Amino acid sequence: MSAAEYDVVIVGGGTAGCLLANRLSAEPSLRVLLIEAGGHDDYHWIHIPVGYLYCIGNPRTDWLYRTEPDPGLNGRSLRYPRGKVLGGCSSINGMIYMRGQARDYDGWAVAVGDANWRWEHCLPFFMRHEDHWRGADAQHGAGGEWRVERQRLSWEVLDAFAAAAREAGIPATEDFNRGSNEGVGYFEVNQRSGVRWNTSKAFLRPVVARPNLQVWTGAMVARVLVEDGRAAGVEVRPQGGGEPLVARARQEVVLAAGAIGTPQILQLSGLGPGELLRELGIPVLRDLPGVGANLQDHLQIRAVYAVEGTRTLNTLSANWFGKARIAAEYALRRSGPMSMAPSQLGAFTRSSPEHEWPNIEYHVQPLSLDAFGEPLHGFDAFTASVCNLNPGSRGQVRIASPRPEDAPRIVPNYLSTPEDRQVAADSLRLTRRIAAMPALAGLRPREIKPGPQYSSDEELARLAGDIGTTIFHPVGTCRMGRDDDDLAVVDSRLRVRGVAGLRIADASVMPTITSGNTNSPTLMIAERAAQWAARGG
Missing domain, CATH: 3.50.50.60 (FAD/NAD(P)-binding domain)
Structure with a gap:
């Protein structure tokens, strides 16, 4: 220089x-x-x-x-x-x-x-x-x-989720990028x-x-x-x-x-x-x-469901032998779990019928964990993360000092409007409806997070605040x-x-x-x- x-x-x-x-x-x-x-x-x-x-x-x-x-x-x-x-x-x-x-x-x-x-x-x-x-x-x-x-993999649990989403009224799509991204399919x-x-x-x-x-x-x-x-x-x-x-x-x-x-x-x-x-x-x-x-920003609300009768990344990568098989598949074919994007299956739909257009997006993964960077759970599960595409909440970025080396203060103000909290609650209810569809019944999905004991708008919005994370947008x-x-x-x-x-x-x-x-x-x-x-x- x-x-x-x-x-x-x-x-x-x-x-x-x-x-x-x-x-x-x-x-x-x-x-x-x-x-x-x-x-x-x-x-x-x-x-x-x-x-x-x-x-x-x-x-x-x-x-x-x-x-x-x-x-x-x-x-x-x-x-x-x-x-x-x-x-x-x-x-x-x-x-x-x-x-x-x-x-x-x-x-x-x-x-x-x-x-x-x-x-x-x-x-x-x-x-x-x-x-x-x-x-x-x-x-x-x-x-x-x-x-x-196209992605170089597929998962039985994701295919089952996609079928359940179709049963819940979300149409199938092979292309999210033609002006209307409504539908369910692989990203x-x-x-x-x-x-x-x-x-x-x-x-x-x-x-x-x-x-x-x-x-x-x-x-x-x-x-x-x-x-x-x-x-x-x-x-x-x-x-x-x-x-x-x-x-x-x-x-x-x-x-x-x-x-x-x-x-x-x-x-x-x-x-x-x-x-x-x-x-x-x-x-x-x-x-x-x-x-x-x-x-x-898009705040994703991560619902976790344990499943039975199918393998997910949680158990496929649980030991050295499974990890070695995954590494070999990528080395030989550039496919399998090491070729995975963080989310493989997507869906765009309405959180409730009064919305004129798809206002929420699902990122669905054949894995689960307590938080990003934490170990995978020891049981088979999928995660259905859902975000409000058009949040009304507004935050700010402000420098903390005159020094360029110092990180700025980032204040997203997530879920700061009644509308955003309502979409969060409605989204979790829709996730439960999809999980209850016949296409997933054979896998016996069981809600781990946030937990089926919570059902009111107030409870679900509060739980969304507990489990929501940024999608980095x-x-x-x-x-x-x-x-x-x-x-x-x-x-x-x-x-x-x-x-x-x-x-x-x-x-x-x-x-x-x-x-x-x-x-x-x-x-x-x-x-x-x-x-x-x-x-x-």
Whole structure:
């Protein structure tokens, strides 16, 4: 690393940053710098799908954030994983390919006053980088960098759950990504032949030798430098100490540090809620109260059912012989439990009949445990995790000090609205209804968590607070919006209000969370931002 001047400086080498580096450096006249605070994605557990178990909670690959104690979770604090490596969260996430629902993007278009964010205008930007296993059609792309494949396994217990869901009125689907994701089926995943396909492999590695592209790793951006109302570059602190460097940007700075990192960098730069910045002794360059506000996330409520007469991962991996068989299957075929995404079977439906569209998502796994990172239970079981796709609860991200090394305070405010608590209670009741269907009767499912003794709205909402965990989908902390929206941080072309030459291209710009997993929508946002940044528009 050495101080220098570039046309575009990209902050964050994660999901969005890798695509941005690829697209912008494709223009030979642009000199592009990509800055990543973490390291290279050369850790072997990144690439073995089940390796997320060894990446989340690992300081080599995870920022190790925690939420503040949350009243909606009955005072609990949650682990809050964020990727700290090239590829970002695509290097440690669940690999599920999910666009959301068409209504998500139509709602964005209304919220920001720009029809270009409607579903039909976003769809081509999903397809532009897609390489779908079925090939190209009107809804999917082929030949792009972002590989989408079927999973390389099936489980009797998951097939039984899917059949029970159909008996409960949820239709079968083979494709969650055509604008309506209603239905039950196996998730498609971002893998190539049983190996995780992260954005570093997809977008960055093929172009890293371009002469107009530089990549810095182990480099923490301390702040954006603003001169005469324009983003002139960034201050960078190398890993291990040493004098800070300045990377100057002739055209623009693009923040792609994610829904936690981007508001943190803005606030450290004097761009954020004026009251907070003054409390911390940071000069206020621009009072932007929306920076760090509007945090949204999907809270999963994990119901566990013991089963009989079938094998699940709990007992298949209970001894060294079982583990050896699993390892051999992956080594020989790149299939089996080591090729598993964290969740294999999905379902989108309504928590209760009055909802006009699917408002909840199931992630179903052939395993169970007390909490993520804990040992598997000693009995066969499945977990049916269900989340509210469109939570009304809103949280915030705020820096705790002027030091970029200090983690920000993350306050999700889960289950803080009556509507969210009602959806949580209704979701647990629906899970019980599915588990009681004839298709599962042969496995004799027995509810372990939360426990059949709880049945009232109040009891189930409280229990949801006891067993709920994040699904790792934070968004919205620098949302885009209209000129008259005081909390909008960026306009519809993702330009930061009141600061020329500064753009944001990550999940923080979402006005509302998408109805599904958020990694691929973030790539779509980056695809659009790259087009605007290349033109300076």
